[in-house]
Amino acid sequence: MVLKSKNVAMVLGKTIHLSGVSQQDFLKDEGWLAHELCHIEQFREHGFFRFLWLYLRESMRVGYYNNKYEVEARIAGMKHRKSQNPVKRATDTIDPSGMPLPGDTKRQA
Numbered sequence: 001m002v003l004k005s006k007n008v009a010m011v012l013g014k015t016i017h018l019s020g021v022s023q024q025d026f027l028k029d030e031g032w033l034a035h036e037l038c039h040i041e042q043f044r045e046h047g048f049f050r051f052l053w054l055y056l057r058e059s060m061r062v063g064y065y066n067n068k069y070e071v072e073a074r075i076a077g078m079k080h081r082k083s084q085n086p087v088k089r090a091t092d093t094i095d096p097s098g099m100p101l102p103g104d105t106k107r108q109a
């Protein structure tokens with residue numbers, strides 16, 4: 001078994017960096033887009049370096065998944081999914097990449 005390449009989106013300031021996913025596919029995914037836009041808002045709110053520091057500190061304290069900035073972004077992403085059926089929602093999760101940066105991975109569809 002060879003692992004499929006991960007789809008990764010990473011936010012730095014006002015820019016979303018994509019890896020393993022096309023811009024077109026990313027923009028079609030409203031939940032994922034909303035999640036990353038939330039991180040852009042967090043950068044804007046706290047300032048570039050301050051937010052990186054706060055994000056890293058949260059991750060060290062509670063882990064990437066429970067990082068409050070990830071929790072906030074996850075909620076933002078789920079608001080777009082009310083109309084989707086629960087099965088699709090469950091298989092369509094966005095997880096923190098585990099990097100010391102506000103990046104997220106998504107399972108290949």
Ligand SMILES: [Zn+2]
Nearest residue numbers: 070073103104
């Ligand atoms: Zn995130």
